[in-house]
Amino acid sequence: MTTVTTSPSAPVSAALDKTVVVSWKAPIAFAVFTVLAAVLFLAAGSHGEATFKLSQANDVIQLPDVTLSSEVTSWVCVVLMAAITVVSALLVRAKRKVGIWLVVLFAAIFLIGFLTWAAAGSRTPVIPLPGLLAGALSLSVPLIFGSLCGVISERVGVVNIAIEGQLLAGAFTSAVVASAVGNAIMGPALGMIAASISGVLVAFVLAAFSIKYYVDQVIVGVVLNVLVLGLTSFLFSQVLAPNAAVLNSPPRLERLPIPLLSEIPLIGPMFFRQTIIVYLMYIAVAVVYIGLFHTRWGLRLRSVGEHPQAADTVGINVTGTRFWNVSLAGAIAGLGGAFFTLGSVGAFNKEMTAGAGFIALAAVIFGQWDPIKATLAALLFGFASNLQNTLGVIGSPVPSEFMLMLPYLITILAVAGFVGKVRGPAAAGKPYIKS
Template identity: 80%
Template sequence: MLESTVVVSWKAPIALGAVTVLSALLFLIAPHDAEAVFRVSSPRDVIQIPEIVLPGIATTWVCLVLLAALTVWSALLVRAKRRVPLWLVIVFAVVFMLGFLTWAAAGASTHVIPLAGLFAGALSLSVPLIFGALSGVISERVGVVNIAIEGQLLAGAFTSAMVSSAIGQAVLGQTVGMIAAAIAGVLVSFVLAAFAIKYFVDQVIVGVVLNVLVLGLTSFLFSQVLAPNASVLNSPPRLERIPIPLLSEIPLIGPTFFRQTIIVYLMYVAVVLVYIGLFHTKWGLRLRAVGEHPQAADTVGINVGRTRFWNVSLGGAIAGLGGSFFTLGSVGAFNKEMTAGLGFIALAAVIFGQWDPIKATLAALLFGFALNLQNTLGVIGSPVPSEFMLMLPYVVTIFAVAGLVGKVRGPAASGKPYIKS
């Protein structure tokens, strides 16, 4: 009788242990004995929740003990040939963040952390990441590595700004601008799909070249076309926030999730549709079959090339739509290199989320939280050095992908061209 072997990884316990040690050095070497104030409600909220006041030293000590206990627990699980559950990692992250924010607020000039602003800003920064991650999940599930997410986001941002500005009228301009952004993302994905699927060019190389191409093209057009005609071609009408009745009044949750623009609500719908489509429809079954075993899919009558081409294009449309958030929902105008590498962070969210749309969305929210945390710490006058705050999002990304992701397997045929025999 054959015995099954459970493959486990020591990555998670080692990563959690490293964070625990760094936390101990931070909390013990530079303690702050002032109180930290967490402001839950904003002045506009109908329901007001009192501020949460925590003592700096006591809270950080309690969090440090909990971090050590969770680290030991994860090590014992791995030693017993059991996987570290996702909920344990989430609890560890929450405890660490509570301790870190308490330490930072206690040592800041204002001592106040506005939670509503922190979470709402994190969601706002996560929107293009989530659209990009959904694009990456679809592309890789069908067997094509989409390194070009950065280019698709940038193309969508540029196109939506120019088209919306040219039309001018708010609702019509915004609607057409978002459609044009999706089309721009599709055009970028067409090039990726054509070279990767038809001509069997290395998918990673094609994606990198596309990113450079879109970056150079949009920068050139910005300098030569948009900048000299900014009032006509680079002044898009910004999307208005649409509060959902009742839901928008829920403390903390309401201002974060239900006082948003239409593109954020479209993001919610996209996450649900991609999840249901991938795992509960015939389309998703065919897509995953092509990404796992294209030869077997071909033998049952599935056109592998066509399936890959149109699904990569669908991923490009989703990423392009996400790019329109930069110009229509966030900044309000197109700037050179405004995506700032978020496409690569979205790709990291795909890997961290194990090619699952829900998990990839949660990973994108984590990275968006890290991006906004540097802004919040700067506003409250935190003692954290500005250089560390600038690299914080990328440190979190590397730690999450390299430290917490164990031995995961992506789609078997991802990145491999299919040559019909």
């Protein structure tokens, strides 16, 4: 049961900012996962210990390894998860929202229990936590850029199915430009700029057809994905592959450790020993969040996505607002594509995004069209992808296919409404025809 209260006489800004949602879906989801954990950890649990390595060999501050008993940890995690479930139910009963911090805490406890359970039954029950977290962040970077693109686009009223094409276009142009320039500093810098421009160009096409000519936004997005995929694959085969040394050997971005912060145990190597494009991602998440919810630009953007007629009545140019914000979103997605060639793989390959744009779109829905929540959802996908690699290395009995399936299963539950409000912007996907 969900209760939504708003002030009918308030202006659009108050309606956007003062909507309150009280739902029993979060406690229900917590209860389901608590039961699942009890069955998995206790009934089907393995006896043994799991060791978590908290430091790498080159860390200045060395933390001791932590060894956990599978049986004790399973019981503690299940009890704590049950307690959080009760707390969330009491909050909803008191007509208070279940905070995102409680969701994160619940997920962390479940994760500790799952890792201990999985490692205890493996051939080598040692989990290198710094490497696991750093790899998860690396896999999440393009997903986060793509999810920010999706949040901005849908908040302004345009469903952006073309995130995949924007990522792929950014990866292709960044590789070509950085390789042609060749300089270890200017090459990657110009490559990132070119990637953003290519993302804007794809967004221009999406905006022109969907906003000006009222073509179905989903169809335009799908066609753009196919177009960019075919074009980059053709150019790769005919141009890049025969001239790989000149056009497909971009200089890699160097890691730039932040003094002091990079030496913080566990989180320092993960967050503060990264390339410039990852630091730009941190800035982008903060700027998009603050801009959307604490500036006039964000208020206008959200009003156009929720009620374009009302926004037009108060003098907001609906068409212009949608067009330029979709273009801005394309620039962000293009920069995310540059990470594939300049920060990760090091060269362009056919279909190298491998559906990252669609995963980013799922993160937007799972994150309830909020930049912070979408970022956390993208991190979940990246973590699950890297976790299946880690579990494979240590010889865990957990099938890797299950780990790859888990984020999508959670997303289906989110779309079905089991983790709270999932209503998108009211005018998303609907062309605005001025009367």
